[in-house]
Amino acid sequence: MFVLERDQLTGASVGLSLAEAHALLASIQEAVVCAQVTVAVAEQRCCSRCGRAHRHKDTRTITVRTLFGTLHPDSPRFLACPCRTDGLEAPATFSPLTAILAGRSTPELVYLQACTAEDRQGSRAAEKGDSSSDPAAEGAAHDQRRVVSQFVGA
Numbered sequence: 697m698f699v700l701e702r703d704q705l706t707g708a709s710v711g712l713s714l715a716e717a718h719a720l721l722a723s724i725q726e727a728v729v730c731a732q733v734t735v736a737v738a739e740q741r742c743c744s745r746c747g748r749a750h751r752h753k754d755t756r757t758i759t760v761r762t763l764f765g766t767l768h769p770d771s772p773r774f775l776a777c778p779c780r781t782d783g784l785e786a787p788a789t790f791s792p793l794t795a796i797l798a799g800r801s802t803p804e805l806v807y808l809q810a811c812t813a814e815d816r817q818g819s820r821a822a823e824k825g826d827s828s829s830d831p832a833a834e835g836a837a838h839d840q841r842r843v844v845s846q847f848v849g850a
């Protein structure tokens with residue numbers, strides 16, 4: 697849960713700090729993901745072929761990395777419906793979330809991490825004297841990526 701406390705308005709206390717914005721977005725992200733997970737699991741609770749409810753085997757947690765924090769939602773495993781396992785070599789259990797969130801990282805996070813890594817390589821090249829591109833544009837891009845990487849903890 698996100699709580700914002702302020703004593704007195706000052707130049708330093710006006711608005712949100714970067715850390716507070718990060719905490720607020722992380723809190724919202726957790727609530728959004730929790731709601732999405734609940735709906736996704738409910739949608740696969742019953743067999744799509746015969747309509748019977750899948751039997752619950754156990755629940756584990758999975759790690760999901762997002763731009764606004766790393767989450768560990770519960771990931772139930774269900775026993776496959778007998779109508780699908782009779783005479784077939786189907787898996788005995790399945791977990792809806794591990795199938796849906798197979799990548800475990802959101803595309804935005806993967807992209808920004810790649811940009812940050814690329815930027816770091818560019819900075820190292822610049823330190824070695826490679827000045828083949830526009831330093832002003834690279835500086836602005838570097839500043840923007842630095843703020844994002846601080847925000848995501850990369």
Ligand SMILES: [Zn+2]
Nearest residue numbers: 743746777779
């Ligand atoms: Zn079935």
